[in-house]
Amino acid sequence: MLTFILRRIVSGVVLVFVISTVAYFLLYLGGGDIARRILGQSATPETVAEKTHALGLDRPLIVQYGDWLAHALRGDFGASWFTGEPVATAITSRLAVTLSIVIGATLISAVVAVVLGVLAATRRGWIDRVVQVISILGFAVPGFLIALGLVLIFAINLGWFAPTGYVPIETSFSGWIGTVTLPIVALSIGGIAAIAQQVRGSVIDALRQDYVRTLRSRGLSSGRVIYKHVLRNAGGPALAVLAVQFAGLLGGAVIVEQIFAIPGIGQVSVSATSQGDIPLVMGLVLATAALVVIINLLIDLLQGFLNPKVRLS
Known part of the structure; x- marks a missing residue:
């Protein structure tokens, strides 16, 4: 089991390294004149050149990447080029908001899907047909249309939930429920x-x-056959x-947070990418x-627990 976990951890570290490397070079290939974006179109060429040198953008790309990687390995991800806010602070302050929505949606998806899937497989008939229709609609209808429909029906027309905004759970639990329910759904x-x-x-x-x-x-x-044996194998x-x-x-979550005006990593991802804020984008x-x-590591461990053959693969 320990070897199985170590293999998954090593492969995960390699994957993160590859993703970050590819993302870094792609960002610079399409980054344009970043210094001028920061200073504005009215900046003089001399000022732009000074800013480019201050950011280290006049160095070879491989040198810039090596410098970023060395700092990242020490836990130093730099600061935003546009706001000056440390990247770690900008991400951690918003990550909890996004995770509360994503984890909630993951749990609801898992529970409801298992119930519907088991009912469709065991009862068949009209229940199976209903589940099939729900699945087709879930695949076919874009998420942003579902979000807009939920806002129109349950927030604007019925007034059950707030249409936009976010209330931290430590401020008000009921307020938090009211602001995350529609995005999670x-x-x-x-x-x-x-x-x-x-x-x-x-x-x-x-x-x-x-x-x-x-x-x-x-x-x-x-019931015992299905929930104790069949589900374990399925x-x-x-x-x-x-x-x-x-x-x-x-x-x-990037799109949903824009629709519901939720201050998660979705909003900061859109703004950082559009601005070319490379330190912040790389942190994200x-x-x-x-x-x-x-x-994926947790899922692999669960699969290894359910099926010991997975550990040998």
Whole structure:
């Protein structure tokens, strides 16, 4: 088990390194005249040249990358070129907001999808058809349209939730619930569609196995067979889809946070990317990649627990 964990950690570190390296060079290839963006169009060429030198942008690209990497390995990600705010502070102050939405959407997607998938696989009939329709709609309708529809119906027309804004949980729990419910639901729909389909297919395949017939012949109830044995064997593929969905939810949070005016990493990602704020963008890339790697590691551990054969793969 320890070897299995070490392999996953090493592969995760390598993945983060590759992603950060590719992102750094791509940012500079499309960065344009960053110093002029910072100073404005009215700045003189001399002032722009001084700013370029102060930022170290006149050095060879590989030297700039080596300097950034050396500082990043020490935990120093620099400061925003436009606001002067330390990158670590800019990210950590907003990351908790985004994670509260993404983790909430992931949990709801997992729970609802498992229930719907199991019902569709075991009951079939009209329940299966309803789940199929829900899955198709979840795939077909863009997330931003779902978010706008939720705002129109439940915030503007019914007035049940705040249409925009964010209340920290330490300020007011009820206020926090009121501001994160609609974003979480908007993010959950697509995840429910994907995971429910996977759970349905995996459960149907598992129910056809010989061990299920053996368990039933021994007098075990259908509920015990399904929830103790079938789901354990069908959980691996669903967990893999859940890991993919988590990464997708991080990307979807960028749009959802813009619609609901939530001060998470989505807003800062859009502004930093449009400005060419490379230190801040690189910090966001590292934070996002590290989160995805950690979630995938946890999913791998769960899969190894459910299926020992995974540890040998």
